[in-house]
Amino acid sequence: MTAFILRRLVQSVIVMLTVALVAFALFRFVGDPIASMVGQETTLAERAELRAALGLDDPFLVQFWNFVARAATGDFGISYRLQQPVMELILSRLPATLELALVSGILAFVFGVGFGVYTALRRGGWASSTIMTVSLIGVSLPTFLIGVLLIWVFAVELQWLPSFGRGETVYIGDWWRTGLLTESGRASLILPAITLGLYQMTLIMRLVRAEMLEVLRTDYIKFARARGLSNRAVNFGHALKNTLVPVITITGLQMGSIIAFSIITETVFQWPGVGALFINSVRFVDVPVMAAYLMLIALVFVVINLIVDLLYYAVDPRLRVDRANARH
């Protein structure tokens, strides 16, 4: 077990380094940060000086090595754009993104499973057909458009919910700012959470529905019904339970994408999270922030995959047996 974890950790570090390397190779195509950093009066000589001082002239392998060496000590540098330390900047924005991702993940899971079960059990009913049709919209419309549509209906026309921002926030501890404890914070969360979670919800819903239909056809369900078990016990005790294993796996893995895809939602709703920070940094060619953000996202995926692998290892005895046999 320890060897397995160690091996996975080493692999994770290699993945992180690869991500950093690819990122740095790409940064050269994003453009020149100097153009955004200085006023138009700055002479070419001064521009060149600043570029040299920031090490932007160095070959990218040198830049990469400097970055890795400093990152290893926890120093991600200072933002070109906001002149704040990058780590502090990202940590101050992270709670907003995590709260949004968590709430939309929960919404997606609860409604996804609920609608999935319902549409599987009431196949052909008008409500099921409606849900299935609407879910098609959820899959096919781009997040951006859904966000703008929701703003238009609920903020401009009905004026029920705010169109942008995070509302009032309060601190929990030293640095975690939450919007969950204030009324305007919770109201501000609703539209972005729906926007971000809609795609995942449809995905989960369709998965649950397909799995349910599959399971409902199996022999043990027929036998359960033959034994005279109540519908409730059959549908939820036997059928749903057996569909949930792949659903939980998918949901877990999707959490990573929810955090990564929050970029668009955060931009549309002016949500002050790391995704919006990243987009603004790309526009400005704020290399230190871009690098740190990509490392963070890589870390999120690596950690989630590591946890999933460990869970499989713990849950699935075949993995352990196979490994034991392989050694012979």
Added chain:
Amino acid sequence: MFMKSYKPNARAGLMTGIAVAALTISGVMASAETVRWARVADALTLDPHSQNEGPTHTLNHHIYETLVGRAVDGSLTPSLATEWGISEDDENVWVFTIREGVTFHDGSPMTAEDVVFSLDRARTPPSGMAALHAAVEEVTAVDATTVHVRMSGPAPLYVQNLTNTFIMSKAWAEANGVETAPNFAAGEEAYSVRNANGTGPYVLVERDPEVRTVLQAFDGHWNDAPAVTEIIYTPISEAATRVAALLSGEVDIVQDVPVQDIARLEQTEGVRVVRGPENRNIFFSYDMSSETLASSDADDNPFTKPEVREAMALAIDRNAIRQVVMRGESQPSAAPLPPFVNGWTEEMDAFGDPDLARAAELMAEAGYPNGFSVQLDCPNDRYLNDESICQALVGMLARIDIRVDLNAQTRSLHFPLIENWETDFYLLGWGVPTFDSQYVFDFLVHTREGSYGSFNGSRYSNPDLDAKIQSLATMTDLEERDAMIAEIWDEVMEERIFLNVHNQVLAYAMRDNINLDVHPENQPKMTTVTFD
């Protein structure tokens, strides 16, 4: 039941109602009025000298003050300096009379020493303002209310460079370790990035970068109390969200209104749109000096031929660009100079109708009866509809057989092309913060050397013209100087160094009880807001 009824504008609407009532009853300014102000980007920093950038200056103008201000008509107004002028004894010295009775937000009085300190800080690298003060040799406080600025030579227009150079407290800067502007290479955040102590009409209450900045009217300000007593400043980067926030009543003033939304907003009840010319021209320019063009199939460089440049000027349909691309929101013109800038004349802005027949003749005369191909480099996120303007030009030039290959990309990729002379044909926008033609000549016309010609992507080089441009800097007789400016413009227009498109127009949208004029440098000041 997760959709709780939430009316973001209910309270604000009530407040406005109360304020309007108070106005009509007492006839004086309302006692408390909050303005929620949204624009596309936040100030990068609150440090007064670190960045020479529009949104940064715009916000800082509310917290800090400059020696001289810029009114909406482009003229200079007294601010922390009550009088200014060139010394009668020495034409190299500017004399500023400092306003008395001004206090900083922390209660300390502003002195001539603070002015000296601030000007020195602004002209010392890594300050972003240093280039504007490059000709300054020494700043001294002669007495409590007089500051002398000694220049390296006569500099009759230096005062024009001061409209964005803020005055800060020397004691405060020293106490917080920010005696110089923050440096990117420093590796840590300077205190002045998120804290401020100015003399301005508003005090910083809350600063949450890219989320919210709250300012409150400063009780101890030397000038009349503004109608707006509280400012809540929110950047909203997405255009659709910004407009929606105004329509839903969550913000009161939207500064960067997308061109395509102006007409609709004007028809919306309760919303007012004001517009005015911006101090920024949009033009094309081309490599006028290389032997051959990298991106062209021509054997030589067609742009070196005056006939080709004239043919292009005859092929561009500026009014069509205004109608179709800008939806009427631009001022077509032939000269790359906004109308309020010194040196502008109506004649240089005038242009005739497109004449394709004549243009084709000229192309044939120049030796390109079958045209030529070239790549046009264009930014797609810098100016209003920049990429669409380029696309329109591609179609217009195709009619005289110039086959243009459009390369539109982000600003951080586009501008280095001009800087490194890697483009044959490009779009550029240019504002004139000094409101004088010399600024255009220095950066766009003069041969590239030293601090001159950094945006001269045309590689145009004319020693005669260079000498004339350099002489402008030290000419103290303004009439003689204006004549020289006119002479230089004649030559620049004759040579067709620029294929100008239009002057950009700005639009602000706001609640219809708010009055705010468009500022030519896109720096609206909430102190100028009045309420109906």
